[in-house]
Amino acid sequence: MTNRAHTxxxxxxxxxPLHGNDIPPPIIDSNGDGNTDCTNICIMTEFWGTxxxxxxxxxxxxxxxxxxxxxxILLSEHLTGAVxxxxxxVDPDLAMP
Numbered sequence: 001m002t003n004r005a006h007t008x009x010x011x012x013x014x015x016x017p018l019h020g021n022d023i024p025p026p027i028i029d030s031n032g033d034g035n036t037d038c039t040n041i042c043i044m045t046e047f048w049g050t051x052x053x054x055x056x057x058x059x060x061x062x063x064x065x066x067x068x069x070x071x072x073i074l075l076s077e078h079l080t081g082a083v084x085x086x087x088x089x090v091d092p093d094l095a096m097p
Contacts, residue, residue, distance in 0.1 A: 024061060026057035026074065030054050036075065048067050049066065049068070
């Protein structure tokens with residue numbers, strides 16, 4: 001079972017289990033421009049071998065603590081496609097090419 005940190009009504013930190021639809025999908029679009037492309041690969045290679053959570057996307061849902069080939073494989077499965085991501089930082093129609 002996967003867990004997520006939370007703060008209760010008293011401000012005390014704790015962990016609660018995640019169930020089914022509570023588990024968020026990984027954010028593939030690391031720069032938030034609404035597309036997965038070579039820019040996302042460049043960002044991933046900058047953090048290769050680190051624990052950068054922005055690029056540590058595999059295995060879903062929270063990665064494995066290191067940016068590696070698993071993350072690159074997941075990113076490559078989404079390349080050259082528009083991202084339907086509510087976490088995107090900009091409107092895809094306004095993103096620069």
